[in-house]
Amino acid sequence: MKQYLRSTIVWAIALSAVAVFYLSIYNAFTKDVETVRKIFENYPPAFRAALGFHLDIFFTLNGFYLFIFGIVLLVGAVQAANLGVGIISKEAAGKTFDFLLSKPITRTKMITSKVTAALALLAATNIVYITIVLFAANAVSKGDFEVKKFVLISLTLFLVQLMFFVIGLFISALVPKIKSPISVSLPLVFAFYIIGALDTIFGKNVRYLTPFKFYDLTYIIKNGAFETKFLLLEAAFLIIVTGAVYYLYNKKDIPAVD
């Protein structure tokens, strides 16, 4: 766990910095509302109609936050996927597996302890992020700031990260020696991101295909709560995949070093 402490700090800072940076633009941004509206006037009518309809949400703090949150999700997903792929692969690649396994613990226990450590890191990152972002949002808010909805949106970061973490774990269970975790986690995250984007434009059932679109953020804004069905779905997903990971690890040969 110690090895990851430094990189976790970097991630937490990066995530917070992203959010804070863009939140700071928000203030200036709203001042330019009129200018922005004028720009959009030049676009074709169909667009304008759509935009006009949604501009209102956009210019609320929560709406703006939605906008930048997509980026935050992207960055956070990379962190989580990287953790998932790396935390166990690191042993196999670094050939320290034998060392660990010769200690008086079962494989299951070893994986559990590593997973717990990773989850703690993710949780810590989220706590830091939410705290910082809450402060920043409060600072720039013009009174339309609803803490509860804000926090709920931010929590989806953790939920999405969990999904990516577990997917990363699963991949590392399938492929024994991954020498560069980011070469797997980055393309993985981007693949899901692109699926989400393309399908938003051209498809309908995006939500089940990619963790990014799993939670409907506008629903949260409108209703101030998560959709229970999806929370349950995620829980089921996490349990099944984690179970598979344990199963795989207990079955497979560890690439042995004499």
Place this chain on the structure above:
Amino acid sequence: MNIFIREIKVNKWSLLFWSIGMFVFVLAGVMKFSAYESSGQNINQVISQIPKSVQIIVGINVGADVSTARGFYSVLFFYLVLVATVHAALLGAGIISKEERDKTSEFLFVKPVTRAKIISAKLLAALCNVIVLNFVTLVSSVWLVSKYNKGASATHDIILLMGGMFFLQLIFLALGAAIAGILKKPKGAASLAAGILLFTFILSAFVDIYPKIENLKYMTPFKYFDAKTITTSGKLDPFYLFLSVIIVVVLVATTYLSYSKRDLDI
């Protein structure tokens, strides 16, 4: 050259995987587009249903007429570039840092070759990979788009866009390599390159929406060759071409200099 051949051999499955991935992306995009075209729905109508904030995140070219093949492809291009640059950055960083990462440096660097020669062979192999990926994307795009296209030909646009993408690939390839050359412990090179890529990507999304920070567009290569500008102007901006070449040359030179002068991480 033996090192060159070795690098080509070892990367062949990865290249195949990425190429197939690219092909599938283009295919999926084109199929989705044609589904809408044939069903008679006006895509622009569909897009207008999507919350604006999501649109921007997703990178829809505000103003692009997505109902034509050309307009649609310019949106697709945004993502193809993402895939290609990730590939290039990871490849560049990986191919230079792998000897130290995998601890094979005490084998390779004791051979009677200069470090410069090793770099050259590796960069050349990486370049070949990047060219192949670009070519695969180009051919897939031209073929698939023309197959499903019922309107005006987009081929000229596609070729132009692929040219732009090539320069982006070169920039990120060189960036990855330079980072691996500079870092004392190159294991983190791929992550750092990925981080910088992420950062410039996010920056490019924002430069679009917020005019005040428009000057930052020089900081993000993604804005050098963006679909909207290229398709409307019908050519690649020579200033950006020049800038790209300078960046690549500087980064490659940095790779050579730093990698030759520093201690290897053993």
Place this chain on the structure above:
Amino acid sequence: MNVIETKKLTKYYGKDRGIIDVDMSVEEGEIYGFIGPNGAGKSTTIRTLLGLIYPTRGSAKVFDKDIILSGPEIRQEIGYLPSEVFYYDDMKVIDLLKYSASFYKKDQKIIKKRIKEFAELLDLDLKKKIDDLSYGNKKKVGIIQGLLHEPKLIILDEPTGGLDPLIQQKFFNLLKEENKNGATVLFSSHILSEVQKICQRVAIIKEGKIIRVQKISELLENNYKRFKLDTAANVSKEYFAGIKGISDLSVSDGSVNFLYRGRINDITKKIAALNLKNMLVEEPSLEEIFLHYYK
């Protein structure tokens, strides 16, 4: 000619000392040992000579050419076996060896023959994937990789780790063969018995500095041996008086204990006259030697 010649070779890793003012000369055709405890600077010296890391101060020449200016040229004639062997896991052994051979401007046919010979001698399956090899077998790959191009200088860093005693013996014989054919060997180790077996001269390095360079024969002769004797009758201290080289002598009922340094024949003549029930002669450990040389 001195195959290796270093002048005040110094390497600092940031603030941490690697090696300091190392002056070393290895003559052509000798088997030169390089011993010291872990962390003394053996690997640092070797890696600097090979161009893997760059010296902070000082210079070095191999085959009378500067190691920095003429690096690649020098390495045409160097074979290196590192202490930890890692190769490309996706390759088969034979592929790796062929890849290794491709760097050298030597007759590839001869190289091919040598690969086959060595593989047979060391009992190594050329068709196996490197990934599937045990550590000891990977070491064998390392040995062949280091020798296949008939190098004039063979550098070995802790070479016997992971090898079983039979293979070790074959390896040493191989080295002696190469040496007979004109190769110079630099053999670095922290295991004194190995160095004793095969080297002619040895440099002792401790905490980054070369403490002493000496012929092995002298090292052995000049070493203390501990003698423990069980005798049938009591021996008086005076019996051993006048023998040069005895120290730390203690006598008690039926046993004698002392340190001896000098010609073995002299002391054994003296002991042979006694009625011995048991005799134990102990070699000093490496630690004991270093303690001695530290003084």
